[in-house]
Amino acid sequence: MLRNFSVLGLLCVVTSGAARGSCANCCAKLASSLPGKVFSPDSAAYEASLASYWALQEQLITPSCIVSPTTAIDVSTALKIIVPDSCKFAVRGGGHGTAVGVANIEDGITIDLRGIDTIVLSEDKEQVAVGGAATLGDVYTYLAQYGVSIPGARAAGIGVGGSTLGGGFGYFAPSQGLAADSVAEYEVVLANGDIITANQQSNSDLWRALKGGGSNFGIVTKLTFNTFPLGEVWAGDVFFSVSNETVQSTATALYNFASNPDYDENASVFVLYAYQNAPVVLVEYTYTAPVVDAPVFDEFEAVPGQLLNTTAVTTIPTLSASSQAQSPSGFEQITFAMTFVNDEQMILEAYNIMIAASSKLTGVAGAAIGLTLRPIVPSMIRPDDVLGLEVPAQGLIQTIGSVQFNLTADYSLMNNVADQMLSDLEAAAKRLGVYNRYIDMNHAKTEQKVLEGYGSQNYELLKAVAGKYDPKGVFQNLMPGGFKLLWVEFYILAPFDSSDH
Numbered sequence: 001m002l003r004n005f006s007v008l009g010l011l012c013v014v015t016s017g018a019a020r021g022s023c024a025n026c027c028a029k030l031a032s033s034l035p036g037k038v039f040s041p042d043s044a045a046y047e048a049s050l051a052s053y054w055a056l057q058e059q060l061i062t063p064s065c066i067v068s069p070t071t072a073i074d075v076s077t078a079l080k081i082i083v084p085d086s087c088k089f090a091v092r093g094g095g096h097g098t099a100v101g102v103a104n105i106e107d108g109i110t111i112d113l114r115g116i117d118t119i120v121l122s123e124d125k126e127q128v129a130v131g132g133a134a135t136l137g138d139v140y141t142y143l144a145q146y147g148v149s150i151p152g153a154r155a156a157g158i159g160v161g162g163s164t165l166g167g168g169f170g171y172f173a174p175s176q177g178l179a180a181d182s183v184a185e186y187e188v189v190l191a192n193g194d195i196i197t198a199n200q201q202s203n204s205d206l207w208r209a210l211k212g213g214g215s216n217f218g219i220v221t222k223l224t225f226n227t228f229p230l231g232e233v234w235a236g237d238v239f240f241s242v243s244n245e246t247v248q249s250t251a252t253a254l255y256n257f258a259s260n261p262d263y264d265e266n267a268s269v270f271v272l273y274a275y276q277n278a279p280v281v282l283v284e285y286t287y288t289a290p291v292v293d294a295p296v297f298d299e300f301e302a303v304p305g306q307l308l309n310t311t312a313v314t315t316i317p318t319l320s321a322s323s324q325a326q327s328p329s330g331f332e333q334i335t336f337a338m339t340f341v342n343d344e345q346m347i348l349e350a351y352n353i354m355i356a357a358s359s360k361l362t363g364v365a366g367a368a369i370g371l372t373l374r375p376i377v378p379s380m381i382r383p384d385d386v387l388g389l390e391v392p393a394q395g396l397i398q399t400i401g402s403v404q405f406n407l408t409a410d411y412s413l414m415n416n417v418a419d420q421m422l423s424d425l426e427a428a429a430k431r432l433g434v435y436n437r438y439i440d441m442n443h444a445k446t447e448q449k450v451l452e453g454y455g456s457q458n459y460e461l462l463k464a465v466a467g468k469y470d471p472k473g474v475f476q477n478l479m480p481g482g483f484k485l486l487w488v489e490f491y492i493l494a495p496f497d498s499s500d501h
């Protein structure tokens with residue numbers, strides 16, 4: 001590997017007393033139990049799986065083998081081999097995560113869930129059961145035929161499983177809540193291979209923990225969502241020529257939009273302040289009904305300097321595909337997330353922090369940095385999830401940092417750029433008294449303490465649920481990718497024996 005992946009650089013062999021196996025052994029056992037579904041580094045299927053990750057740094061990680069289950073039983077079979085042999089593993093859904101090693105593992109086993117992608121709509125169209133690695137584009141397209149949808153994340157290639165386990169802010173969050181809030185039931189394969197369902201009546205503690213708790217409890221093979229009726233929408237991007245006036249006007253418009261006491265729940269926007277050879281200001285609008293130029297966007301539409309306006313009546317599948325096309329794969333990507341209480345001064349500081357960081361990009365091939373500012377408004381909040389979001393009347397601004405570049409050789413430099421932006425944002429928010437503890441898991445940087453940001457009550461709940469359903473800490477220790485609870489007793493891995501299965 002080209003980079004030091006700290007914990008991911010650990011050997012595949014995990015010791016709990018004596019060494020308990022190796023990845024080569026695990027791969028051989030998997031190949032014999034799941035014939036035709038285990039791929040080694042010399043195979044085309046292995047190469048194709050790696051090439052399909054969105055971020056280059058994930059494509060460059062080379063597992064010992066890749067397992068491609070197509071059913072929950074396959075996943076169970078795989079865990080019953082991997083876990084007792086203490087092999088390190090990663091779980092891959094849609095492959096759009098950016099935290100290093102989030103869904104792939106050097107010298108370990110990568111479980112590529114993409115074969116688990118069925119989509120089944122109930123007869124009354126009120127629920128849809130979706131395979132753990134179906135993509136949002138496929139789900140939106142399938143459901144659009146029936147005039148319904150689910151409140152998932154934006155880009156078509158994103159995995160439903162990964163994005164929903166992290167919360168999932170999307171087009172419909174103001175009216176429907178987050179993706180996780182619409183999940184009525186999860187099918188989960190636990191560390192010991194048991195396949196269970198979690199809903200409000202059965203295993204309800206796990207059901208709740210999965211609504212934002214990430215990959216700390218098991219491998220999710222099916223998510224059953226409540227649907228809602230949907231027809232056409234109005235949406236698109238507006239690009240502006242950048243001037244002090246544009247920046248000031250977008251900041252004022254964003255503040256007023258998010259703090260509007262009569263917030264229109266069909267409407268959502270984000271403002272992107274970016275730098276790619278030059279500063280960029282972009283506003284993305286979505287109105288979840290075919291209403292052109294709804295009055296709620298008036299203040300944004302009055303911002304001077306419009307260069308290009310792509311807004312139109314469209315459909316969610318089209319919008320989602322276009323969102324994906326605007327974010328091509330194969331680049332090095334670093335993202336981070338922070339949240340602040342809606343405040344115009346802080347919005348302007350965010351722009352200035354991004355501009356200050358742009359001075360470090362000279363000579364970096366393909367360098368682009370950006371801060372996406374998205375309102376979190378009170379109507380998005382539901383009681384069942386574990387994110388611990390408390391939204392004041394003026395709203396919160398979720399801030400997503402992105403740093404993109406071409407070459408792995410620039411990783412260290414660009415990682416410093418990301419770290420600097422994040423610490424400057426946090427410092428500014430604290431100075432202005434608008435810092436909020438919430439960190440969006442779906443865009444967090446590897447080392448950000450996402451789960452602690454849910455508040456101590458939710459954090460304790462997550463630890464208790466993980467301790468109950470994964471008492472030996474398999475998803476903490478053997479599966480290092482993702483945002484972990486990592487409480488200290490789980491560092492000491494108890495030995496496995498046949499009674500575990």
Ligand SMILES: Cc1cc2nc3c(=O)[nH]c(=O)nc-3n(C[C@H](O)[C@H](O)[C@H](O)COP(=O)(O)OP(=O)(O)OC[C@H]3O[C@@H](n4cnc5c(N)ncnc54)[C@H](O)[C@@H]3O)c2cc1C
Nearest residue numbers: 093094095096097103132153154159161162163169220482
């Ligand atoms: C272009 C682009 C646009 C985006 N837009 C949005 C957006 O609008 N809203 C939003 O909320 N996020 C958005 N995201 C972020 C995205 O939601 C996260 O990156 C998410 O983690 C991706 O899930 P995945 O399954 O595709 O990724 P992966 O990298 O495959 O998985 C991410 C994590 O989830 C785990 N995981 C995945 N599936 C399962 C499963 N079935 N069971 C257990 N663990 C699983 C993996 O182990 C890994 O830890 C965007 C990302 C990109 C690249």
